[in-house]
Amino acid sequence: MTADTAAVQHDEHPAGVDRPLEPVEGYSSRGRLERVLRRGEFAVTAELNPPDSADPQDVYDRARVFDGWVDGINAVDASGANCHMSSVGICSLLTRMGYAAIMQIACRDRNRIAIQGDVLGAAAMGVSNILCLTGDGVQAGDQPGAKPVFDLDSMSLLETIRIMRDNGKLLSGRKLTSPPCVFLGAAVNPFAPPYDFRPYHLGKKIEAGAQFVQTQYCFDVPMFRSFMQKARDLGHTEKIFLLVGVGPLASAKTARWIRTNVPGIHIPDAVIKRLEGAQDQKKEGKQICIDIINEVKEIEGVSGIHVMAYRQEEYVAEIVDESGVLKGRRPWVRQARSTDPIERIERGGVTDIPAELVKSAHPSDPPPDGA
Numbered sequence: 001m002t003a004d005t006a007a008v009q010h011d012e013h014p015a016g017v018d019r020p021l022e023p024v025e026g027y028s029s030r031g032r033l034e035r036v037l038r039r040g041e042f043a044v045t046a047e048l049n050p051p052d053s054a055d056p057q058d059v060y061d062r063a064r065v066f067d068g069w070v071d072g073i074n075a076v077d078a079s080g081a082n083c084h085m086s087s088v089g090i091c092s093l094l095t096r097m098g099y100a101a102i103m104q105i106a107c108r109d110r111n112r113i114a115i116q117g118d119v120l121g122a123a124a125m126g127v128s129n130i131l132c133l134t135g136d137g138v139q140a141g142d143q144p145g146a147k148p149v150f151d152l153d154s155m156s157l158l159e160t161i162r163i164m165r166d167n168g169k170l171l172s173g174r175k176l177t178s179p180p181c182v183f184l185g186a187a188v189n190p191f192a193p194p195y196d197f198r199p200y201h202l203g204k205k206i207e208a209g210a211q212f213v214q215t216q217y218c219f220d221v222p223m224f225r226s227f228m229q230k231a232r233d234l235g236h237t238e239k240i241f242l243l244v245g246v247g248p249l250a251s252a253k254t255a256r257w258i259r260t261n262v263p264g265i266h267i268p269d270a271v272i273k274r275l276e277g278a279q280d281q282k283k284e285g286k287q288i289c290i291d292i293i294n295e296v297k298e299i300e301g302v303s304g305i306h307v308m309a310y311r312q313e314e315y316v317a318e319i320v321d322e323s324g325v326l327k328g329r330r331p332w333v334r335q336a337r338s339t340d341p342i343e344r345i346e347r348g349g350v351t352d353i354p355a356e357l358v359k360s361a362h363p364s365d366p367p368p369d370g371a
Contacts, residue, residue: 009332009333009335010332011032011035011036011332012098012332016098017097017098017334018095018096018097018098018126019126020126020128020181021035023181028165028181028182028183028184028211029128029129029181029182029183030128030181031100031128031129031183032071032072032100032128032332033045033071033072033100033102033128033129033183033212034128034129034183034211036071036331037212037241037303037304041329042297042303042304042305042325042326042327043071043072043241043243043303043304043305044069044070044071044304044305044307044320044325044326044331045070045071045072045073045074045102045214045243045304045305045306045307046066046069046070046072046073046074046306046307046308046309046313046316047073047074047076047306047307047308047309047310048062048063048066048073048074048075048076048090048094048313049062049310049311049313050075050076050079050084050085050087050090051084051085052083052084052085053085054085056093058085059085059090059093059094060093060097062313063094063097063099063334064334065313065314065316065317066099066313066316066317067333067334068317068330068331068332068333069316069317069320069321069326069331070307070316070320070331071100071304071331071332072100072101072102072129073094073099073100073101073102074102074104074131074214074306075087075088075090075091075094075101075102075103075104076104077103077104077105077106077109077133077135078106078108078109078135078141079136080136080140080141081108081135081136081137081138081139081140081141081142081143081146082141082142082143083141083142083143087103087104087105088103088118088121088122091103091122091125091127092125095125095126095127097334098332098334099332099334100128100129100332101126101127101128101129102129102130102131102185103122103127103129103130103131104130104131104133105118105119105130105131105132105133105157106133106134106135106136107133107134107135107149107150107151107152107153107154107157108134108135108136108137108138108148108149108150109135109148109149110149110151111149111151111152112151112152112160112171115151115152115157115160116160116164116170116171119161119164119180119182120164120176120180122180122182123180123181123182127182128181128182128183129182129183129185129212130161130182130183130184130185131185131186131187131214132154132157132158132161132184132185132186132210133154133157133186133187134150134153134154134157135150154186154187154205155204155205155208156208158184158186158205158208158209158210159208159209161180161182161184161209162184162208162209164176164179164180165179165180165181165182165184166179167179183211183212184209184210184211184212185210185211185212185213185214186205186208186210186212186213186214187213187214187215187216188201188202188205188213188214188215188216188242189215189216189264190215190216190218190223190224190227190228191216191217191218191219191220191223191224191264191265191266192216192263192264192266195223195226195227196230198227199227199230199231199234199236200234202231202236202240203234203236206236206239206240210240211240211241212240212241212242212243212303213240213241213242213243214243214245214306215242215243215244215245215306216245216264216265217245217246217247217265217308218244218245218246218292218296219265219266219267219268219271219288219292220266220267220268221292221295221296223266224244224296224299225299228242228299228300228301228302231301232300232301236301237300237301241303241304242301242302242303242304243302243303243304243305243306244293244296244302244304244305244306245305245306245308246289246292246293246296246305246306246307246308246319247289247307247308247309247310247312248282248285248286248288248289248309248312248315248319249267249271249275249285249288249289250281250282250285250311250312251275251281251282251285252272252275252276252281255267255271255272255275255285256272259272271288274288275288282312286312286315286318286319289319290319290322290323293305293319293323293325294323294324297323297325304325305323305325307319307320
């Protein structure tokens with residue numbers, strides 16, 4: 001059977017991978033991620049390391065490491081206040097390929113006029129998921145002299161896009177002829193003080209419009225259990241889909257550096273000691289990630305995981321596979337067809353994934369944005 005005559009995959013538009021799915025009553029978007037979550041399937045999302053490049057092939061190569069293993073790919077928005085290919089640009093390329101893009105929007109660099117325009121443009125390109133972030137301060141990046149904007153924050157950004165989608169109008173009151181059909185997300189950090197406030201902060205984001213959340217890296221499962229218990233008591237888990245942030249640590253040295261230098265990431269001493277005692281620290285870091293997934297997936301109210309394998313994207317498939325979270329389900333995978341629009345854009349069609357490409361990207365950058 002040729003690629004052109006192959007059966008259409010689950011959650012794929014029969015007219016082409018670049019087309020949004022048919023609308024479903026009661027759903028906010030026409031995207032794949034929302035359908036996976038609303039069906040009660042355990043979802044997996046991952047973060048694409050953005051290139052310092054204007055070559056679309058760099059995005060295509062990095063996206064392919066996730067084929068068949070994730071339900072959505074986050075396109076980060078100048079993470080750590082460092083400039084890379086834009087989130088909206090990456091989403092443009094991902095949606096042409098049929099991937100379920102999650103466009104991150106940080107409030108640091110654009111005012112409400114530019115952000116609302118980006119939302120409309122992204123929705124027109126087929127972006128069905130938007131993650132709203134305040135963004136890291138410019139002092140965290142490699143161009144600290146840049147002027148920050150912060151016209152909105154993550155909360156008001158959620159409200160802005162919700163108004164655009166549900167009320168069909170811009171903040172100015174001007175009506176939209178076609179509102180953006182998007183599934184709204186936010187970031188939460190259960191591991192940053194004040195700990196008791198974090199479940200209430202989640203509630204505020206739900207009120208603002210968040211429908212799914214991705215957490216900061218989870219390395220402390222007992223602390224996360226406490227957060228989830230309070231979130232359940234407050235009724236939050238009945239209103240939102242929560243994906244736990246997980247990721248492998250390359251070494252004890254890396255873990256110590258992250259704990260010291262990256263605000264908001266909590267790594268217990270026990271995790272670092274386990275890495276230090278391992279003969280192969282990178283392999284142990286991957287196993288710690290798998291062990292954490294196996295614990296958090298059993299916690300009531302957890303709807304999925306968000307894998308942030310920073311500079312280790314080639315391990316995402318192994319982590320997801322060995323954790324068993326998919327339970328035999330295979331997320332959408334790109335299949336080359338001569339009729340796909342992307343085949344006329346890519347150089348040379350589908351190629352093998354150069355592992356060194358994802359391993360060597362951005363050694364000086366901190367991990368992705370928090371809330």
